[in-house]
Amino acid sequence: MRTNRLGAALAVALTVTCMSGALVSCGSDEPAESPEAAPATAAPQGPAKLTYWTWAPNMDKIVKVWNDANPDIQVTVSKQAGGDDAAAKYLTAAKAGNPPDLVQAEYQHLPSFIAADAVADLKTETAPIKGEFSEGLWNLVTLGTDAVYGIPQDSGPMMLFYRKDLFDKHGIEVPETWQEYAEAARTVRKKDPKAYLGTFSSKDPGAFTGLAQQAGAQWWSISGESWKVDVADEPTRKVADYWGGLVKEDAIDDVPYFTPEWNKALNDGRLLTWPSAVWAPGVLSSNAPKAKGKWAVAPLPQWNAGENFSGFWGGSSTAVSARTPHKAAAAKFATWLNTDPKAIDLLVKEAAIYPATTKAQSALGEAPEYFSNQPDFWQQAAAVSAGARGFTFGPNVGVTYNAFKDGFDKALQDGTPFSAAVQAMQDATVADMRKSGFQIAS
Amino acid sequence: MAGVTAATAHRRRAHGASASRPWGVAPTALLLLGAIYCLFPVFWVLIAATKSPGELFSTSTLSFGTGFFDNVAELFAYRDGVFWLWAANTLIYAGGGALLSTAVSAVSGYALAKYRFPGRNAIFNLLIGGILVPAVVLAIPQYLLFSEIGLADSHWAVLLPQILHPYGIYLARVYAAAAIPDSLLEAGRIDGAGEWHLMSRVALPLMVPGMVTIFLFQFVAIWNNFLLPFIMLGDDGKFPLTVGLYTLLAAGANQPALYNLILTGALLSIVPLIALFLTMQRYWKTDLSSGAVK
Structure with a gap:
């Protein structure tokens, strides 16, 4: 802390x-x-x-x-x-x-x-x-x-990392849309009550930002001399409510990333996916070395079938x-x-x-050792990278990110809707920018 | 941690049921609980440091791993042995800082306890107020001041702010007031000893047990200090262990944290503290008893 x-x-x-x-x-x-x-x-x-x-x-x-x-x-x-x-x-x-x-x-x-x-x-x-x-x-x-x-x-374009062996075992297809991801999450709970398809981390604003970017969020923009702040825009609320719903019905877990519990769940095969960025192989190989060769990578699930968007984490x-x-x-x-x-x-x-x-990016040849079963790892990454969209960051991202941690911690604890936490992020960001003397267009 | 508190609560309940007859066991049991509470995390670090990266999150929390010597070797080899540099820096900061701080505290405490001069109470009240201000709050103003005089990012930037330690002065004053009889100083003055001579030959030797306490307090405080060196130092060659190990933990979003090296480093960095306490403690006790004999 x-x-x-x-x-x-x-x-x-x-x-x-x-x-x-x-x-x-x-x-x-x-x-x-x-x-x-x-x-x-x-x-x-x-x-x-x-x-x-x-x-x-x-x-x-x-x-x-x-x-x-x-x-x-x-x-x-x-x-x-x-x-x-x-x-x-x-x-x-x-x-x-x-x-x-x-x-x-x-x-x-x-x-x-x-x-x-x-x-x-x-x-x-x-x-x-x-x-x-x-x-x-x-x-x-x-x-x-x-x-x-x-x-x-x-750069850190986001992709979906998944346990290929366990997907095969449970007969789950790699989800191409977030709706399919939600269905897969429920299936996993039925087939193995100890396991989850994924987890929502209230400690990693970077990951949430990437998912919001994928959905098309534009948290900040500059028009002339003033800033426009829209952290609680429609795409962001959509992403927040999606994950909030899954957590609430216990279809996915709420263990934060990079914690000992999370590491243990990865090692025990109790977490089947990790929507993460292209640097994930380094983390996985260091925290779950035994699962080498069991993970595979796919593009992030999309909000509308047929799209090819991603966001950035890191x-x-x-x-x-x-x-x-x-x-x-x-x-x-x-x-x-x-x-x-x-x-x-x-x-x-x-x-x-x-x-x-x-x-x-396109010259990268050999796949990371941990993903040696997936020789086209870097080609996949380059394809995802081409569809990744970011947004202009504001001058007080630290405040927004802290508001994320506070708001989502509280939402998880009290079982309140995630969109309220997003609104809290917006309010904290605007209040801080006003205090620092930035002009804000409404 | 949740496991520990649950276990503690369980023990307390179990104890409450049977404690009505032998009351004498109660304090011992309470102290034992306290000892477990304090020592368990150390024990956990000890166990975790023996685990290889593969074992760290996959084997049971309380079973020893097989990677201790690999971890140590890897830690010492990390960035050409930068661990030793950080350890040496910590020793300079903690050892030098604690020695200087003890000297300043002892002299000021003695003066405040044994001399009457105008402003004595004002100074003392100011110091008491200083105890109430957490050092953390002062770190940023201190950084800006040190930047102003061009000393930021130097060893002095970490050493100097820790020398004046209000709590140490307070302890020294209390100890001096109790341990040095006024009559002894009077006798010395009548025999013609100068004030310097009185302090160095009569007062300070009597204050040694108190000084050992202050030294230990300061040494541990500086050894564990994180925020001040974190803010003051930019050059990673001047980092103490706390800040150095932190660079392994917060390795950036896209880099895995080097948990096994951090744990091993944390374990090795408390060894000198334990050694210091065990050796100083003996010294501490003998002096307390030797001072008690009139």
């Missing part, structure tokens, strides 16, 4: 400190800071030394390849904890005036970095590589504006700090890291990411 709350605590404490006065300059007191930044920009003698906050495993090995080839731009990797806390920490460091030069930024947190003026616009530096990414991914780093705030690194970009004195060097490194074939190859092999560039 502490780790979940930490991000929120940091954010709150920071706001309080900023509001409470002129003790230290933070927030938008940019002019006061510029005198110290100016001489640094003027005299970049010797090699540019860059620090890079990331949580991708083995990034130090990948960066070593760069450092050996580029003696004048030396990058130091500082491995951080990932997730929401990392975003809060970066914002705190940026406001205090000592952020790293480069930072791994999850797509959903990038808008909060932009709102805090913490990341640099890389429009000119990235003009040549724009075409390497799909339009959907590129929009996540531009928010639909002219500016470019990061270079996409990895994925991040490399952003450059707005305060770095070495912006050009940092952009050069970030470009290399995310578009150079050799670097992407290393990212895939060493850091186990699903690359963001379209070319690299």
Whole structure:
């Protein structure tokens, strides 16, 4: 619980400190800071030394390849904890005036970095590589504006992972629509009362966001100077009520993902599917190593038969700090890291990411070892990726995500409708944005 | 955890039924329950650390696994042995911080207890107020201040805020007031000892058991501290164990958490604490008794 709350605590404490006065300059007191930044920009003698906050495993090995080839731009990797806390920490460091030069930024947190003026616009530096990414991914780093705030690194299109052996045993067909998924869930309960087809996690807003995206949700959009917030839109309520109904009739479980109980259920074969993202093989192979070769992958069930939509869960970009004195060097490194074939190859092999560039996605050959029974794993992923749709994230995703956890925890506990929890997310998001001074179009 | 509380409640009920005759057993039983409550999680970490990743979630909670030595080897090999670096950092923060904090607490506590000077009560009340402010609340303001003077992301950023410890000063004052008789100091003054000499030769030796307590408190508090180093430090080469192990747990949405390494790391990181307590405890007891003899 502490780790979940930490991000929120940091954010709150920071706001309080900023509001409470002129003790230290933070927030938008940019002019006061510029005198110290100016001489640094003027005299970049010797090699540019860059620090890079990331949580991708083995990034130090990948960066070593760069450092050996580029003696004048030396990058130091500082491995951080990932997730929401990392975003809060970066914002705190940026406001205090000592952020790293480069930072791994999850797509959903990038808008909060932009709102805090913490990341640099890389429009000119990235003009040549724009075409390497799909339009959907590129929009996540531009928010639909002219500016470019990061270079996409990895992506997490969602797919349905299922236990092929148990599906065969119970005679269940792979569901192609969510209606079929619900039917299959009821069948599983009848055939094996100890098992569930799946579970709804009230601790993973990222997964729910992806499912809402698949249904066509648009939680935020920018029109002119103001934001439009529509977290409780029709597609989102549809998704929430669908899962709420299944949980209520006990057709699916409510164990949160990534908990010991969930791991145990996976190992015991008591969970038959996991609607997850393309990175799931890594998690499955580490948490349920014995089920190797028993899982298979299919596209997510659709809301209307014949469609081919998906959403994103996870994925991040490399952003450059707005305060770095070495912006050009940092952009050069970030470009290399995310578009150079050799670097992407290393990212895939060493850091186990699903690359963001379209070319690299289709070039992936051998299926993950855990899915060696499914040789077309990456082809499936590329097909799903083409139909995945995201949306513009707002500047306070952390608040929305915390409201998700609070609201859905409560809904599960009290048996109240999930759509009420979605409305609570909307209200919390709007209230927080108003408080922070964003203009909101109604 | 649910299992533990259920078991505890069950025991309590069973005990309530038979407790009417031997009342003398009740406190012992209660303490035993407390001990089980406190030691069970440690026991769980010990067991879990012996399990290989495959066994961790598939074998029974209380059965030992077979992967302990593999886990240890893997942990030490993780990122070229960064675990040792984190352990050394923790030792610097906890050892250095606790020593400095004990010194500051002892001197200030002694001064507050044995000297009358204007503002003494004001200072003491301010310190009492300081006890009421949780360190967590101060972490972000401290970070912004340290950024301002350019010390953020340095060892000092973690060491300095922990040196002034209001509760330690409070303990030292209480202990000094009780353990150092005024007449002893008077006698020393009559014999011509200076104030420095009085403090270092007469007062501080009498305060050693209290200082050991303060040292232990601070050492454990800093060893376990998470938020302050998490906020202060950006360079993963300066992380203490708590923040370092956390990077294994929160490995990002698309990476599996390295549970077996975290558990093994957690187990190894409490070994020094246990060792410290066992050795210091002996010292603690002898001094308490030696101080009792007039």
